[in-house]
Amino acid sequence: MALVWPARLLGLGAVVAVLALLPRTLEDFTNAYASDLAFVAIYFTALLGLSILTGYSGQISLGHGAFMAIGGYTTAILMSEQGLRLAGHTFSSDLRDVYTIPIAGVVAGLAGLLFGLPALRLTGLYLALATFAVAVALPQVLRRFETLTGGGTGIQLFGLPQLSGLGVEVNVFGRTLPFNDWLYYLCWSIALALLVAAWLLLRGRLGRALRAVRDSEVAAASSGVSLARYKTLAFAISAFYAGVAGSLFAIATTFVNPDVFPITLSIFLVIGAAIGGYGSLLPLLAGALFVQYVRNLGDDAADAGRLPGPVAEFLARPGGRDLVFGATLIVAMFLLPNGIGGLLRRAAEPLTSRLYTRAS
Amino acid sequence: MADLLQQIVSGLASGGIYASLALALVLIYRATRVVNFGQGEMAMFTTFVAWSLANHLPYWAAFALTLVIAFAGGAALELLLIRPIRDAPVLTVVTVTIGVLIGLNGLARLIWGNEPRQLESPFSTEPVRIGGVAFSLQDLGTIAVSLAIVAVLWLFFQRTKVGLGLRAAALNPSASRLVGVRVGAMLALGWGLAAVLGAVAGLMAAPALGSFDQNMMQPILLYAFAAAILGGIDSPLGAVVGGLGLGVIVNLLGTYVDVVGAELRLPVALLIILVVLLVRPAGLFGREAVRRV
Known part of the structure; x- marks a missing residue:
């Protein structure tokens, strides 16, 4: 602690540093x-x-x-x-x-x-x-x-x-x-x-x-x-x-x-x-980014051509984006059952307690 | 008076649909302590499957085949998505079911497109006259099918060895495992049966709605939640009584109380439930959770 x-x-x-830099580095911010x-x-x-x-x-x-x-x-x-x-x-x-x-x-x-x-x-x-x-x-x-x-x-x-x-x-x-x-x-x-x-x-x-x-x-x-x-x-x-x-x-x-x-x-x-x-x-913060960007995946990015063609095409089909969002959410929960915060807390624990406690 | 009777029957018909879906929620809650947000979309998906099948098969054959597919799908969801995270916090599992909700909705639109579909009713739309009052045969059929599936499930749970195993696994998993109940299989079975109940709800809702699309089950899921909470989330009897009662109350309020009308039905229903919960925090038929510390 x-x-x-x-x-x-x-x-x-x-x-704060990243947020201050973004307006200066991103094009057409x-x-x-x-x-x-x-x-x-x-x-x-x-x-x-x-x-x-x-x-x-x-x-x-x-x-x-x-x-x-x-x-x-x-x-x-x-x-x-x-x-x-x-x-x-x-x-x-x-x-x-x-x-x-x-x-x-x-x-x-x-x-x-x-x-x-x-x-x-x-x-x-x-x-x-x-x-x-x-x-x-x-x-x-x-x-x-x-x-x-x-x-x-x-x-x-x-x-x-x-x-x-x-x-x-x-x-x-x-x-x-x-x-x-x-x-x-x-x-x-x-x-x-x-x-x-x-x-x-x-x-x-x-x-x-x-x-x-x-x-x-x-x-x-x-x-x-x-x-x-x-x-x-x-x-x-x-x-x-x-x-x-x-x-x-x-x-x-x-x-x-x-x-x-x-x-x-x-x-x-x-x-x-x-x-x-x-x-x-x-x-x-990770959750906020997930909600804003994964949900709208392909919404702007497809227009900007930042995604490869077939991916953008799939996301543009009816239901495609929802399917990807739902699947990503399930996979994320499988990999991080306690969220990013749980992962960080675990990483910060001493090695011994990580070795001797069951994964949660 | 005749009008009132008609409204009650019509309320019971939607109530039967709510009750089926509410019972599905209760089954899954009892088995895995999870509120399945994906229940409505599972039902929607099977309704689309039934629509595809009904293009090639007679109605009741498509109906039966859909229930089999629903059972397999529900059990598969439990095995693939719920079992691997059974030790995770409840909110994580609930979030996965929200993922199922969003994903299945997307998948259904990917397969069947956005345009609304029609599923013909197995019952004729001709009214029948009983004692001078005209009832819609479709309403009566919906009530009959919903009650029949509930009755079959009740017999299955109360009178068969597998049903006993299901109840035992829900009540006390570790003790059941010790006496030889295959708890894992029971959980998958519970999810499969819940999916079958949902499929029946979807199949009865589709003709009642006229035309349906991928969002058809979302309001129905809300009523089912309300019904399950009203009855007590761990009480199957409560879910059925809650569903039928809610259907009737909502229909009567919407018809006879001007302020409520069509658009305030759901909020009023939810308000009633909030009040019930404040008086009886575990629902009408639920048991208060008593824990030893």
Whole structure:
């Protein structure tokens, strides 16, 4: 355990270095990469929340897309003219609207707290399916409450429908950036800040209490850990992360409607967390990359001609991409049953314990 | 009154489909403690197989052959994909079944293309009159087939030695192995039987839907999840009662309560289940898990 912090800081430093270099080294970064990489940061943020809930407190959620939707709609309503007109302004090409991101996180966090209370009665599978139910039902509910959510049409965040993000410039700290570059820096700053926050948050008392609850509720309770308090707290923190991710998701897509947060989004988060490893934080980056790039394999790459002809042709056929994604997911689970994080943890263990314990 | 009766029968028909798929989920859950997210797509795939077979064979021959293929496919999935990772964390296994969901959907579209298909109903669409009320023969046939397959399975589980072995293997694998039950074979058998139940659900759902495509089973899987949870995920009786009850409740709510209408059926059904779960956290017929620490 002594090496955890140096390893973490080294990993974080490497990630920051790569992220800083990418815009300078990749050709046509703004149009070809910035937006995709921003989505990686968004998934990463949501996965951090899911990993805190499932990996630390042992509560399974198959419906984290619902909390993302709550965050996304909060931002959309606060930002758009169609919304509550609270702030009374449209997209202003500067950083002012960023204030809605923490609000979205807090609103989602409160929703998580409210959901966490009844969830206390449910364990394991029943909780998983209850969260799943919420995520399935939410799009229909959003469609129904039109006055606030815009119904099936949803809400345009930045006023004009034709404003797709490309070509729009944003003023930040006296510099002018293309929208996509701004998105890239915004999403990654928030994602990495929340990563460090999670490290600090889970370092001491809270992390220990949550792990105790996960490993044995009875033992935790008899050691004076309040189950109700820590389990709902985990739900609230986790939903806060998902809400921030949803808010960024709404900004990145520039609009929200019920189809932006489908049940498949929740499923993809479960996939990403499994690839990264539940209970891991930094390795979730691998899960976020998997969800963004393996799922869309051949989508852009085929156009760019980066894949060999027959492969691109197969991926373009109906169902081809899904077949490859499903098969890759199964193979990944076979090779890494505990995700990338589990692999790294094993590699960091002393040789003796690797020799004398059974592969898990 | 006549209208109400018709709606109840129509609800029971969709309920029978939910019940079959819910029972498949329960079978797999009892055997391997895994919620099989691929169950719906397995059913969809076998429905497409049946569609291909029905082009060359009479309906009931295609039906029977499909069930055999479904059994083999389900058992093969257990052997190839689930058994190698049986010691992995539950979430890993669940993720693999999500991989099965996505992969099978892709494979079916690769083989059969995107266009919707029709599978003719084995039952005539003529209504029958019983006591002055007209019922759809297709609804009655769906109910009969679903209940028949459930009854056959129940007899198999309760009255045969293999069925006893299946129940024993699900309840206590290590003790069963000690008394000579081949637990591995039982798990594969359980997956095969679950696939057969799913195939029946798919075959009954296809004509009821009119035309079907590769996404046909996704809403049905959600109802089946709901039904299994409502009844208690480890209770076969609960799955059947939950499925039939859910079918009727959803149909009645959608027909008679204006606010619900067609599009809020599923959310309302899920809301009911959430409320039931809060009162009875292990479902209506499920047993509370009591563990020694």
